[in-house]
Amino acid sequence: MLKVFFGEMPQALYSTSLYFDNTYFDGWLDDEFAQKMIRSVDKATVLSGHAVESKALGIIPPTKLSGGLKTLLLIYNEPNKIFNASTCGDNCAKWLLKIPKVLDRDVTVNLRHIMDFGDGNFEINILNDDTVVHNMNELVQHAVKFIGE
Amino acid sequence: MPLSLLVSNMIGSHEILVRNNRVQYKFTVNRNITILRGDSASGKTTLIDMIADYSRDGAESGIVVRCDKKCVVLERGNWERDLKDYKDSIVFIDEGNSFVRSYGFADMIQNSDNYYVIATRDSLFNLPYSICEIYGIRNKSGNRYQGTKRIYSETYPLYNREILHGKPDKVIIEDSNAAYDFFRAVCGKEGIVCETACGKSNIYKCVQNANEERVLVIADGAAFGPEMERAMALKRVKNVVFFLPESFEWLILKSGLIDGNELQDMLKHPGDFIKSERYFSWERFFTALLVDQTKDSYMSYNKSSLNSVYLHEKNKDAILKTVNEEADAELFGR
Numbered sequence: 001m002l003k004v005f006f007g008e009m010p011q012a013l014y015s016t017s018l019y020f021d022n023t024y025f026d027g028w029l030d031d032e033f034a035q036k037m038i039r040s041v042d043k044a045t046v047l048s049g050h051a052v053e054s055k056a057l058g059i060i061p062p063t064k065l066s067g068g069l070k071t072l073l074l075i076y077n078e079p080n081k082i083f084n085a086s087t088c089g090d091n092c093a094k095w096l097l098k099i100p101k102v103l104d105r106d107v108t109v110n111l112r113h114i115m116d117f118g119d120g121n122f123e124i125n126i127l128n129d130d131t132v133v134h135n136m137n138e139l140v141q142h143a144v145k146f147i148g149e
Numbered sequence: 150m151p152l153s154l155l156v157s158n159m160i161g162s163h164e165i166l167v168r169n170n171r172v173q174y175k176f177t178v179n180r181n182i183t184i185l186r187g188d189s190a191s192g193k194t195t196l197i198d199m200i201a202d203y204s205r206d207g208a209e210s211g212i213v214v215r216c217d218k219k220c221v222v223l224e225r226g227n228w229e230r231d232l233k234d235y236k237d238s239i240v241f242i243d244e245g246n247s248f249v250r251s252y253g254f255a256d257m258i259q260n261s262d263n264y265y266v267i268a269t270r271d272s273l274f275n276l277p278y279s280i281c282e283i284y285g286i287r288n289k290s291g292n293r294y295q296g297t298k299r300i301y302s303e304t305y306p307l308y309n310r311e312i313l314h315g316k317p318d319k320v321i322i323e324d325s326n327a328a329y330d331f332f333r334a335v336c337g338k339e340g341i342v343c344e345t346a347c348g349k350s351n352i353y354k355c356v357q358n359a360n361e362e363r364v365l366v367i368a369d370g371a372a373f374g375p376e377m378e379r380a381m382a383l384k385r386v387k388n389v390v391f392f393l394p395e396s397f398e399w400l401i402l403k404s405g406l407i408d409g410n411e412l413q414d415m416l417k418h419p420g421d422f423i424k425s426e427r428y429f430s431w432e433r434f435f436t437a438l439l440v441d442q443t444k445d446s447y448m449s450y451n452k453s454s455l456n457s458v459y460l461h462e463k464n465k466d467a468i469l470k471t472v473n474e475e476a477d478a479e480l481f482g483r
Contacts, residue, residue: 015225015245017194042190056288056300057171057195067244068189086270087244089188113270114382140382144353147379148274 002100003108005082005127006146012082012110013074019083020070021063026050028077029062033102037076037095041069068092075099075107085109090116097122114143158237159218159262161421165239166215167199170297174199174286176304178239178264181425182278184374185268185304187285192302193268196286197222197243218264229253235263244268250275262426272379274350277372277430280393283307308377313390313478317365321346321355323373328397330455332367335469335481353379356389364389365480369396371432392476395419396432398439401450404471406464407442 005012013019026049028034035046042065044054053059065073068088075083076099085096093115100107108127117124117136124139125132128146133139159181167174174196185193201222203212214220219238223231225246232240240263248254249267255275258265267273284304291300320336322329325345336343342361346352349368353376356364366380370393373380380391394400401407403416415422419431428434436452443450447458458464469481 014247017245056190056192058297066190067194087189089186089191089270091188091190113272113378137386140385141357144357144379144382148272148350 001106001123001125001132002097003106003125003127004085005108005110006143007112007128007148009082009110012084014084016071016074016083016087017067020065020074024062024070024073024077026062028073031076033098034073034076037072038065038069040095041072041091042066072096072099075109076103079103079105079107082108082110084112085115086112088115093117097124111143112147114140114147159264159425160423161418163216163218163239163264165220166213167196167203167220168213169199169211170294170299172196172199172300172302174302174304176284178266178282179420180279180282180423180431181258181264181429182276182282182374183264183266184273184278184283185266185286186270186283187287187307191286192288192300193286194243196302197241197268200241229257232257232261235261237262239264239266241265242267242269244270249273259429260426262424264425272375272377274375276375277432278374279395279431280308280370280373280377281306283374283377308381310477311390311392313363313365313392313476313480315363317341317390317480318361318363319344319359319365321352321359321364321366323349323352323366323368324397326453327451327455327459328367331397331459331465331468334460335465339482349373349376352376353383356380356383356387359387359389362388366391368393369432371395371399371435372430392472392480394472394475396435398432398435398450398452400468400471400475401459402435402439402442403475404467406448406459406467407439409442412438412442 029046029049038044038046042054044052046052051059071083071085071087072092072095121134123132126142131142162177162179164177199212200220202210203214204221221235221238222241225248228248242249249269250271250273252275285307286302286304289301289303291298319342320332322332322345325347329345333343346355352366373393383389423431423434439450449456473479
């Protein structure tokens with residue numbers, strides 16, 4: 001299940017783009033699920049572990065991927081760490097929900113904003129008050145209390 | 150405060166064009182703080198990286214930046230030292246720079262004559278930015294030149310004015326002073342419950358706790374930006390509408406109660422008169438202006454307690470007419 005801590009979380013890695021640039025491995029881009037995320041979020045195709053062809057920017061190194069996608073790749077490849085997922089836009093939300101399922105384990109992220117997880121049902125454990133919410137209405141009622149704390 | 154003395158270097162709107170052979174961004178910054186957010190991969194970091202490259206290497210970077218002000222990028226590390234050196238500039242800050250949430254940063258930019266464009270999804274509760282200056286970036290068009298596709302991007306406002314249909318059952322006012330005095334009196338006559346939130350950061354709690362069917366929130370749009378995300382999120386669970394004029398004082402100034410062609414002309418483009426170094430947000434300027442324009446007169450305005458003259462029938466009606474015009478709805482009868 002996706003676990004979310006809303007608001008300030010000192011142990012979460014805040015500058016995910018910088019962290020990605022210095023820690024990613026070429027092999028991360030070989031993964032089929034990672035390639036799906038890259039296609040979906042950045043509209044880009046993986047050419048190799050060193051290069052991605054982006055619709056907007058042409059052929060770029062992985063360090064030029066979007067901040068949101070870098071964070072998704074970090075969460076997917078380093079699920080024991082906690083990352084600031086507010087570097088992800090709403091177009092990353094469905095992938096955040098999928099990562100724990102693909103990895104078949106709980107994954108914890110830090111959010112400093114109310115991400116829109118869409119109109120469907122889901123399961124997210126809000127760690128601030130250890131509540132499981134099942135849709136955006138439930139999520140909003142809990143999350144507004146913790147944003148800004 | 151003579152209007153002619155308000156003009157300084159960093160005022161008004163500034164058009165910015167940033168371009169290389171693959172992407173072009175064209176947008177305008179209107180106030181001292183602009184927030185960029187929205188979807189991932191919309192080009193926020195690319196824009197700021199291009200400005201950083203141009204700032205370092207100028208035309209040799211191959212990037213074109215056109216603006217009547219110097220555009221610079223502020224990064225973590227020595228941000229305090231670097232910020233002291235920036236004057237009369239437009240300062241861009243990419244996401245991932247946690248210092249933007251600090252009191253130290255808020256203190257420093259409060260007294261600077263720069264404009265700031267900050268890419269972040271965090272709500273920056275220390276900064277009083279306007280609901281009108283929160284933008285996303287989107288691709289407007291594209292073309293192909295010498296085999297290379299160039300994408301043209303623009304900014305677009307993320308929040309638009311809301312319309313309330315019918316009368317509210319409850320009105321929540323951001324502050325507890327003059328604006329509350331005014332709307333409490335108006336609501337009292339119409340049998341509408343009126344409550345003060347005692348500050349914008351409490352509004353979400355008041356909305357959550359409201360049992361009434363239809364809730365109207367009235368707050369100063371000029372500084373409500375940090376609250377906007379959770380305000381909009383609450384619309385999923387509550388029937389709430391937000392009326393967010395620049396400020397209560399702006400409504401009074403706009404109502405025509407205060408004479409002066411120069412004043413009305415200024416209210417059409419206040420950004421040309423508001424010195425960012427002096428007024429952290431526009432609502433502070435409008436308060437200072439209203440106090441100044443009414444001093445030593447029977448209309449003398451005091452923010453902490455409403456002068457009862459503003460509740461005289463004719464004056465109250467003039468303000469409510471402006472309220473209804475700005476809300477594009479009959480929020481209150483006159």
